[in-house]
Amino acid sequence: MAEKTKGSSSYGASDITVLEGLDPVRVRPGMYIGSTGPAGLHHLIWEVVDNAVDEAMAGHCTRIDVTLMKDGSCRVVDDGRGIPVDEHPQYPGKTAAEIVLTVLHAGGKFGGGGYKVSGGLHGVGISVVNALSTVLHLEIDRNGDHHELMFKDGGRVQGPMKVTGKAPRDRTGTTVTFTPDPSIFEETEFRAQTVVERLQIMAFLNKGLEIRFEDQRAGREAKEVFKYSGGIADYVRHLNASKESLFRKVGVYEVIEETQEVEVAFQWNTGYHESIHSFANGISTIEGGMHEVGFRTAVTSVINKYARKRNLLKEKEENLTGDDIREGLTCIISVRLTEPQFEGQTKAKLGNVSMRSLVEKATNEKLTEWLEENPKEGGQIVAKSIQASRARMAAQQAKALTRRKNSLDGAGLPGKLVDCSSRDRRECELFIVEGNSAGGSAKDARDPRNQAILPIRGKILNVEKARTDKILKNTEIQALIAAIGAGVESDFDVSKIRYDKVILLADADVDGSHIRTLLLTFFFRQMKSLVDEGHIYVAQPPLYSTLVGKEKVYLRDDAAKAAFLAAHPDHKNDFARLKGLGEMDFDELKETTMDPTKRALLQITVEQAALADEVCSILMGDDVPQRRHFIQTNAKDVRFLDI
Numbered sequence: 001m002a003e004k005t006k007g008s009s010s011y012g013a014s015d016i017t018v019l020e021g022l023d024p025v026r027v028r029p030g031m032y033i034g035s036t037g038p039a040g041l042h043h044l045i046w047e048v049v050d051n052a053v054d055e056a057m058a059g060h061c062t063r064i065d066v067t068l069m070k071d072g073s074c075r076v077v078d079d080g081r082g083i084p085v086d087e088h089p090q091y092p093g094k095t096a097a098e099i100v101l102t103v104l105h106a107g108g109k110f111g112g113g114g115y116k117v118s119g120g121l122h123g124v125g126i127s128v129v130n131a132l133s134t135v136l137h138l139e140i141d142r143n144g145d146h147h148e149l150m151f152k153d154g155g156r157v158q159g160p161m162k163v164t165g166k167a168p169r170d171r172t173g174t175t176v177t178f179t180p181d182p183s184i185f186e187e188t189e190f191r192a193q194t195v196v197e198r199l200q201i202m203a204f205l206n207k208g209l210e211i212r213f214e215d216q217r218a219g220r221e222a223k224e225v226f227k228y229s230g231g232i233a234d235y236v237r238h239l240n241a242s243k244e245s246l247f248r249k250v251g252v253y254e255v256i257e258e259t260q261e262v263e264v265a266f267q268w269n270t271g272y273h274e275s276i277h278s279f280a281n282g283i284s285t286i287e288g289g290m291h292e293v294g295f296r297t298a299v300t301s302v303i304n305k306y307a308r309k310r311n312l313l314k315e316k317e318e319n320l321t322g323d324d325i326r327e328g329l330t331c332i333i334s335v336r337l338t339e340p341q342f343e344g345q346t347k348a349k350l351g352n353v354s355m356r357s358l359v360e361k362a363t364n365e366k367l368t369e370w371l372e373e374n375p376k377e378g379g380q381i382v383a384k385s386i387q388a389s390r391a392r393m394a395a396q397q398a399k400a401l402t403r404r405k406n407s408l409d410g411a412g413l414p415g416k417l418v419d420c421s422s423r424d425r426r427e428c429e430l431f432i433v434e435g436n437s438a439g440g441s442a443k444d445a446r447d448p449r450n451q452a453i454l455p456i457r458g459k460i461l462n463v464e465k466a467r468t469d470k471i472l473k474n475t476e477i478q479a480l481i482a483a484i485g486a487g488v489e490s491d492f493d494v495s496k497i498r499y500d501k502v503i504l505l506a507d508a509d510v511d512g513s514h515i516r517t518l519l520l521t522f523f524f525r526q527m528k529s530l531v532d533e534g535h536i537y538v539a540q541p542p543l544y545s546t547l548v549g550k551e552k553v554y555l556r557d558d559a560a561k562a563a564f565l566a567a568h569p570d571h572k573n574d575f576a577r578l579k580g581l582g583e584m585d586f587d588e589l590k591e592t593t594m595d596p597t598k599r600a601l602l603q604i605t606v607e608q609a610a611l612a613d614e615v616c617s618i619l620m621g622d623d624v625p626q627r628r629h630f631i632q633t634n635a636k637d638v639r640f641l642d643i
């Protein structure tokens, strides 16, 4: 053994615990599935589904069924080849299936029958699911027989594999039914919406694969079927459905090499935002990476060359910038490769350098071809980019004006901001409060040391429908930008924010929720990293109050009221619905909403950037019937407010 490090305590062989089989997974679940919170819980489903998708990618599986069962378990059925049931060459007396389920990283890659490129979440393998389940029931249809194998208590096998009948109609395939272990996970209830969203994306990314979802849990019964013959082209159509597309066609191209491949689908819309969504082996790369870099570089170069060739951009005119060109671009980039390197803060950035050149080369060639073949659309793209370029110059002037104005007003802070005294931004909070009277009571209710108040008058501008130059002329928005103090849009620098928490405080009614949505849209579009890094919160003023004896009790919403009534069946007093923030006096507001020791804040996170984008467009865009439908079906569960 190597020399003892100075200062370390005595350490011998008897102190080393040998971790065998699946135990390491149970000791450090976070290492394998990221966390033991809701994200980790859902990783269990993704892992099993990814294995089935691998079968589909290898050309052996056409349909996957995911069912949330009544008893809290999850069942995944595929019609692939079925996990092999013969004896494993390296483990005499054990079936290959048992090894796949009990040995880390055994997966589908053993025995030379592996796949060229494989999803498998981060390749952890289905045995991890077994390790973190109280019960896992494996059924395999293969060689004409139906096989069953049972595991309990974190992957302990319950006897040998049994043939329990014939495989129906000679089918092949695998069925995994597992119950997540409540001693591992913070909660074990699956969220249907999370599952559905992911399955839909999987179906888009795997052209022609049918994925069915069913929720059989009492009171939540639901079914969905996803199957897209157009693959990612259908995904682009779907994302642009809530917008007005610039032209009908969706462009697609792909390049397949020995160990890596890329597939791109794109269409421009008449809006002002760029929505490029990229994936590597079916995993969303929200932080971008080499594939996106290659794509952006090539698009800028191809469109400029094309514009010059057609003389739409004159010799003396400057090149269009990438931002100008990508305005209104909706695009899916899906790459597959043998050894993906995931980097970045959330391991959602693709690091493989070879992908940059593959995507760049593919885009240079294929996008150029597409433009040659589609001159009308090509002209529309260039015309839109030129408009964007003019607006950008106007916006630059507006930004310069905002900056100059701010630097003239003393510290550059807006007049109506009631700032806090602390200069340690880690403890500072900015409350954005709807209405002047509410702003008044918030001012009295705050802790002046670390809580600042910015009253907002009426409804702010809908940024979904305006270009940056117009947005920056709006006085309410100027005040927001100045108070937060970190710039805006491409200039936004999250390291400069003046408050750690930006808290939206609006009434619990329809108007309040509209204002909240407008503000969230603004932050999502113009200060995206503020949202991504979890600085945005929603305060929850109560909707009801009632008297218990002499004491006033506040109840946040209808659910809280129902819970209160269940706990106090004899309660006779009225619930005097609170009309709004303006009607609460300052100590009420402090106690229920602002005091950090008593309040409950909702933190806003964006789980799927593509979805948040879609929701912004629907809620704030022009398509009124679609918006009405969305609000009616998602009234209490605004999808991108994943809490």
Ligand code: 0RA
Pocket: 048, 051, 052, 055, 078, 080, 081, 082, 083, 084, 100, 107, 108, 109, 113, 126, 174
């Ligand atoms: C190992 C080898 C083969 C397939 C699989 C595993 C497999 C795993 C899962 C998990 C869920 N569904 C699955 N389907 C297949 C290759 C089988 C062969 O070569 O016949």
